[in-house]
Amino acid sequence: MSTVGLHLLCLCLFISTTDAHYMYGFENCQFSSEDEHESMFFGYVYYNKQLIVSYNSTEGKFTSYTEKTKEIVNGLNKNQHLLNEMKHAHDECKQGVPDMVKILEESAQKPQVRVFSTKTATSHQPGIIICSAYNFYPKPITLTWLRNGEEVTSEVISTDEMSDGNWLYQKHSYLEYIPTPTDTIECMVEHASLPTPELYKWGRTVPKSRKNKIIVGTAGLLLGLAFTTIGVIYYKKHTKGHVLVPNY
Incomplete structure (x- = not known):
């Protein structure tokens, strides 16, 4: 079964006197079966379309993607309360996997x-x-x-x-x-x-023009055999009891 993700989006907009800046983030709960051990939890934070921070349940920590957020991420990884909150979010993700699988199976459309x-x-x-x-x-x-x-x-x-x-x-x-x-x-x-x-x-197919030629050729062969058979029967019926003498 393909991996399925449940996305929770949080959008934050920051406006300054000169122009607008925006930051948004979302949480991603991914799973590939009803087995809760195959689930993973991710968090992403973007600023002006650039990924700046992420969280990975496999590693159990935050990761920085810019120089300016390195110090912030170091503080996040030392915040045990926040890390416990992320772990709790992953636990909720695992607990909801069976229900999500059931919903997907009921609404799934076969390709x-x-x-x-x-x-x-x-x-x-x-x-x-x-x-x-x-x-x-x-x-x-x-x-x-x-x-x-x-x-x-x-x-x-x-x-x-x-x-x-x-x-x-x-x-x-x-x-x-x-x-x-x-x-x-x-x-x-x-x-x-x-x-x-x-x-x-994938099945190899004969081109349409070639198919037509094969069909016509086969039909002609069968028709020829039919006329040959009729001719042999007619010949035998009308020559029975007669002796053919060669004409020199």
Whole structure:
């Protein structure tokens, strides 16, 4: 199951006589299953769009990202009361994981997935295979390419999750590759709506024009065999009891 995050946002606006300055922060509770031990808690503080301070429950301390906030962060990390408050927030995050998982499972929308080619590969030029996931919720999703069961990490480009404007999302992953006749190409989809990852196999398709030629050729062959069979039956019926004498 993909990692899910619950965000709590606090926005603060500071105005001076010359211009406006703003600071905002948010808390992020992340979890990947109902197991509370797999949950993590983060805090971020931004000033004028720049990240200046963060908190990580794994490390259990604050981190500074600017020279001006180093001294402030040192004071925060010595403030045991504040550190206990952050630990308490993480405990609340862990306690709420089962309820959040239940809510997500009830509201989750399974993605509709297509795996297809847009550019046919040749012996010298790679083709392009696309794995597209549509109409899924919640937003986080992972699309992974597999070649003969092994993950493909090169020649892969993926888009971000894009909103459809109706609480549903879509995402696309592109694989540039020259497949061999024995290769099996699959797109593995991981999403909160899926109890286990699902595999979608790419199937090689014959171009439409070539399909038509094959169909016409097969029909012609069958028609020819039918006329040949009728001719043999007619010949045998009308020559029964007669002896054919060669004409010299």
